[in-house]
Amino acid sequence: MPEMLKEILKNLFSQPATVIYPFEKPEPLPKTRGALTWDMNRCDLCQDCERVCPSMAIKIYPEEKKVEYQPFKCLFCFLCIDNCMQQAITNSTAVAAPGYEKRVELFETK
Amino acid sequence: MSDSETSQNKYTVIPFGPQHPVLPEPVHLRFIVDEDKIIDVVPNLGYVHRGIERGCELNDYKRNIYLCERVCGICNYIHGMTYSEAIEKVTDTEVPVRAKYLRVIWSELGRLQSHLLWLGLFADAVGFESLFMQVWRDREVILTLNEKTNGHRIHLETNVIGGCRKDIDESLAMAYVEDLSVVRERMEVLRSVFYRDSALKAKCEGKGILPKSKASFLGAVGPTIRGSGIKQDTRMTGYEAYGALGFEPIVHEGEDAYSRMLVRYDEVFQSLDLIDKALKEMPDGPVLNKNTKFPDGTAIARSEQPRGELFYYVEGNGTNKLNRCKIRTPTAANIPPLVLMLIGNEIPDIPTIIHSIDPCISCTERFVQVQKEAS
Secondary structure (H helix, E strand, O other), X not given: OHHHHHHXXXXXXXXXXXXXXXXXXXXXXXXXXXXXXXXXXXXXXXXHHHHHOOOOOEEEEOOOOEEEEOOOOOOOOOHHHHHOOOOOEEEOOOOOOOOOOOOOEEEEOO | OOHHHHHOOOOEEEEEOOOOOOOOOOOEEXXXXXXXXXXXXXXXXXXXXXXXXXXXXXXXXXOHHHHHOOOOOOOHHHHHHHHHHHHHHHHOOOOOHHHHHHHHHHHHHHHHHHHHHHHHHHHHHOOOHHHHHHHHHHHHHHHHHHHHHHOOOOOXXXXXXXXXXXXXXXXHHHHHHHHHHHHHHHHHHOHHHHHHOHHHHHHHOOOOXXXXXXXXXXXOOOHHHHOOXXXXXXXXXXXXXXXXXXXXXXXXXXXXXXXXXXXXHHHHHHHHHHHHHHHHHOOOOOOEOOOOOOOEEEEEEEEEEOOEEEEEEEEEEOOOOEEEEEEEOHHHHHHHHHHHHHOOOEHHHHHHHHHHOOOOHHHHOOOOOOOOOOO
């Protein structure tokens, strides 16, 4: 314990290492892998993202021209972004919010 | 221990777990005690079986990397890397030299955060709360570094069959060097606590003794066997770039929980040195050599996890699905030595001794089907 005392005293008079979460939110870092969105003006419904997705969170319906994405299944590995030839998939740094239901997101061509 | 002895009320049986504040993960231990002294221990696994090996057979073999990374929540990178190594052996894929160095850097980063997590948990198990908080605060530097460079705090997901998905450029290398020097500085401050603190010594010295003669007989691996004075480390085989970097395992002769703690504390600095050396010596070049073959045949791959030796066996049939993927994690090998360590100790020492092998129960749970031959 005496060996630790110096550090304990230093910690006592220094700033806390944590933030008071609900009141103070930490800034997401620029490379943080967050929620995905499909730009349907670019997407050619080639199903490459569906083929590479390890958790099968993406489903493409070429005839109905829509993309079904399940954020609660997604690993955020970004293989889909790496493999998209049209660069139609973009990500934000905001981490997906928790929810009561496993929601499904739909992206449709208008 | 025969059942008749316990049924005659000679000894008391204390069920411990599967849900217990001491245990990070569910394992059931039956302690047969004589007053305060442990006479025998019966471990019982099977509470967190997830069927990952079966999942590996149903999945596409390229998608399996991400599934294998989820075997363990702490040392995930090494799982993905070892699986990739096994597939690379079956498909005769040559990994570029730069990718080998990158794999060393990321697996050592995983070991670093795993050891810091463990040092904190161990301090918590012996009741040293301020040390626990201190070590976990320092671990946060590594997790933030992971997020800064790869986007996730724990799951790096940079492995692919034939190399790496990402590369470290000059600015990222600088970020690694700067942040890891902060970790080194902060861990250096704690050296006197880990090496000299009387409270920590009183709680761990001479507890959970694993004699040198028994350690290799019972098949202990990782820091558990190195704490008993045996030089055993899979990194000595020189897989990936460990052969080029030069590697000498850390060994302590104490045979008790304290020396196992010191092995892990010293390995923190060893990992920091290896990362620094790998960043300096890393050659330029490509990081990915795309494989075009499908796995046909069998292969094994071994690597050193923070807890010990990890083993993968894969069997392919020329299609995109595997016939078999067998995973053997280090805690499976460390449970028989744990039983020996516990016998002869007292009940208050149980948390210290269980934590001293760094148990990772969820990784260990595998289903084994034993077919009784008709005789």
